[in-house]
Amino acid sequence: MVYYENLAEMYVGDDVSPDFYGWVFPKCDHVAVGTGTVTHKNDIKKFQLATRNRAKDKILGGKIIRVEAHPIPEHPRPRRLSGRVALVGDAAGYVTKCSGEGIYFAAKSGRMCAEAIVEGSQNGKKMVDEGDLRKYLEKWDKKYWPTYKVLDVLQKVFYRSNPAREAFVEMCADEYVQKMTFDSYLYKTVAPGNPLEDLKLAVNTIGSLVRANALRKEMEKLNV
Ligand SMILES: Cc1cc2nc3c(=O)[nH]c(=O)nc-3n(C[C@H](O)[C@H](O)[C@H](O)COP(=O)(O)OP(=O)(O)OC[C@H]3O[C@@H](n4cnc5c(N)ncnc54)[C@H](O)[C@@H]3O)c2cc1C
Known part of the structure; x- marks a missing residue:
């Protein structure tokens, strides 16, 4: 715990997670040692073990107080309101x-x-x-629903495999993509684009995906 008093650690690599990262986060009187994955859920125990191994020397002698696993709440819940109870934050799946x-x-x-x-x-x-609380949900959905939808599509297209992730990295060399990404992060909504640039982006996206896929096939042939 002393080692992590003012320190968090992140680990990357296929041993800890093929599509996310492993972490040690300090909490007030203990540390959370964890990892996450979307694509390889069945291997989560293996990744947990590897993450503990990475932190082994620094958590040596520590007591395990709880082992738990949860899905990342990244789907707005179908029901976020009941009577005088409304869900917000992770509880609402935001x-x-x-x-x-x-x-x-x-x-x-x-x-x-x-x-x-x-x-x-x-x-x-x-x-x-309930009617008063529903106003919060209506306002929320109006403001953020398109953002959630766009990010859902992006994740489905680009986060499903290493070639798709490579294609995404390739696209990020484009200044328009960088600006759109930066603005969207900053303003927390999908930044309005320029139709011509969007069309160019769509064509480049297909090109990047095709190239990345061809590269994957070559790598498989070489068994790399
Ligand atoms: C590994 C990891 C990395 C992340 N990285 C980022 C990041 O870089 N940027 C980012 O924006 N988000 C990140 N997130 C997500 C972010 O942490 C959550 O979305 C955010 O903390 C949600 O806030 P919340 O208040 O809804 O829930 P929480 O932060 O979970 O707060 C809920 C609180 O309620 C308490 N509680 C639970 N049950 C009860 C009960 N019965 N009685 C009383 N209290 C209770 C819990 O102990 C907790 O303190 C990350 C999450 C993880 C797991």
Whole structure:
């Protein structure tokens, strides 16, 4: 614990996760040692063991207080409202695909829900009901639904294999892609694009995917 007092560690490599990373995160009086994967869920135990091995020397003598595993809540839950209960943050499934970003969306949804409560209760003068809370969900979906949808498609296309990830890296050399990505991260919504540049991007995307796939086949032949 002393070693990790002011330190978090991330490990990359196929041993800890083929598509994510392993981590040691300090919590207030213990550390969380973990890993994640989307593509190889059945191998999660193997990755957990490898992550513990990577941190072995630094957590030596520590006591395991809990072993747990959870899916990343990156699908907005089909039901986020019941009576006077509304879900926000991870509980509502607001982690975004591709980036795995959930802190902003947890804070933002908490704020939006609180604002709906303040408004619906007329500043605390009356009890809120489901209809008041629904306003938060309507506002949320209107603002973020397209972002979740676009990131879902991006993840399906580019995160499914190493060649697809290579294609994504290749595309990131393009300044337009860099700007769109940067703005989308900064403003937390899909940045509006330029139709001509978008068309060019679509053609380049297909080109990158085809090239990456051809490269994969060559690598398989060479058994690399
Ligand atoms: C490995 C990893 C890396 C991540 N990296 C990033 C990143 O780089 N950027 C980013 O934006 N997001 C990241 N996230 C996601 C981010 O951590 C979450 O989306 C965010 O913390 C969600 O906030 P939350 O308040 O909804 O939930 P939480 O942070 O989980 O807070 C819920 C709290 O409720 C407490 N609780 C649970 N049950 C009870 C109960 N019955 N009574 C009282 N308290 C209870 C829990 O102990 C917890 O403290 C990462 C997540 C993981 C696992």
